[in-house]
Amino acid sequence: MQHFPNLDALVFRSPANVRFPPKSEWFRALLKRLIGRMNEFQFDPSDVLYESLCASMASDSEDGHDECFFRIFPNLFDSDLSKAPYILLKQRVQHISHGTTGLSCWGASFVLANFFANSPHSVAFSNVSHALELGAGCGLAGISFAASNASAKVTLSDAHPAVLRQLRENVALNFDCSRNSQSAVSVERLDWTDFERQTLPRDAELIIAADVTFDSSLFPPFAQLLRLLLCAESVPGGVVALICCTVRDKSTVELFLRIIENHNISVRAQYNCYFRNGIYGDQIAFRLSQRSVLKFFFPSAYF
Structure with missing residues (x-):
């Protein structure tokens, strides 16, 4: 003080x-x-x-x-806190609401958001022209990427109608108050279990997802969708996926990785990530791709 x-x-x-x-x-x-x-x-x-x-x-x-409240995520690394940019999110008080967990923020999305906003290693993605978030929920990770990459197109996707409504609200909140309001941020419905292959975005260079390992019954359809996105031939340099999840049950994470690998998706790197204050517990991040692409270091000590 x-x-x-x-x-x-x-x-x-x-x-x-x-x-x-x-x-x-x-x-x-x-x-x-x-x-x-x-x-x-x-x-x-x-x-x-x-x-x-x-x-x-x-x-x-x-x-x-x-029933709802707002969370403000300022960039605490800004030299002038009074003018520091921030991300503003609306979310539900209850972690499970309307039969879904997607109306609340979860710890793994904080890790990805912090990485995109503050990590010097996120420069590896500064030339990405289109990023797609799967299971975006409140949209924290994707909105953080959009706010840090003003020229990028960002698509936030989810399936539940209530989640999509709140997601559109959060996009409108942030790209009214953000200085990077030129970003093309859109919200699209994408159900991992029911999609048409020809409607998938074919130009996304970066796929991001946070806390998508809570329901093991969704692992196979998620892996199938991810493989299609990673195999996009219209992306010459190859597509990369960054997936971050909270380790609540080690066997669940191991099952997720087995199913991912069974779909011929290569796990290029795995990182243990921790918040400095330890509030959100252990997180784990995966870098996935179909072919060798940009190398970068995702440091656990940073979070």
């Missing part, structure tokens, strides 16, 4: 935070923890923190529990 004297006002009274309220339970817990830690180190919590806490408690008692 000594280095950033206005950080509390910047975070808790920012126009984005006021206009797009976060999940009240998380917000209140953060404020209480921050005030407690400041007291431990004999700092005087500012009026902003106490006022924000009181407002959060009053709002929660008046409005009850909201």
Whole structure:
């Protein structure tokens, strides 16, 4: 706080935070923890923190529990936090809603988003002209790629109608407020179990997917779709897929890899990724392709 004297006002009274309220339970817990830690180190919590806490408690008692809330992902590596770009996402309070998990953000998407936004190694994809996200959910990974690659075409795909509606909302939110609003970002329906081969995009150079290993019954259709996309002959340099998932059950990940390899997809590299604070646990990322393409290093220490 000594280095950033206005950080509390910047975070808790920012126009984005006021206009797009976060999940009240998380917000209140953060404020209480921050005030407690400041007291431990004999700092005087500012009026902003106490006022924000009181407002959060009053709002929660008046409005009850909201079904949706917003999450703001600022680029904390920006030299001027007051002008730092951010990604804004709407998501459901419940992790499973409308019979799908796609209306909430999950840890593996944070890993990919952080990689595209901050990693110096993401320059390997700076010349990608078309990226396709499979099972985009809230769209964090794909939106992060689009915000970092202004000239790229980005297609965010999913199958559930409610997910597609929220995904379109998130695209509209970000490409109203993003400085990289020239990106061509679109939302398309793509059901891994029911698609027509001739309608698949044939020019996507980069396929990304996060947290797509939760349902083993979907592994075979996902692998079949991925193979078709990776074999696109219209991409001279070859297609690369980046897949990141949370390791909840090691045997599930092993099954996923076996099915991927049974579809003649080469796993070129595998990386263990960790967030610095460890909140989201172990993540694992795979680099997949049909042929040898650009080499890059995806460092676990970075996250």
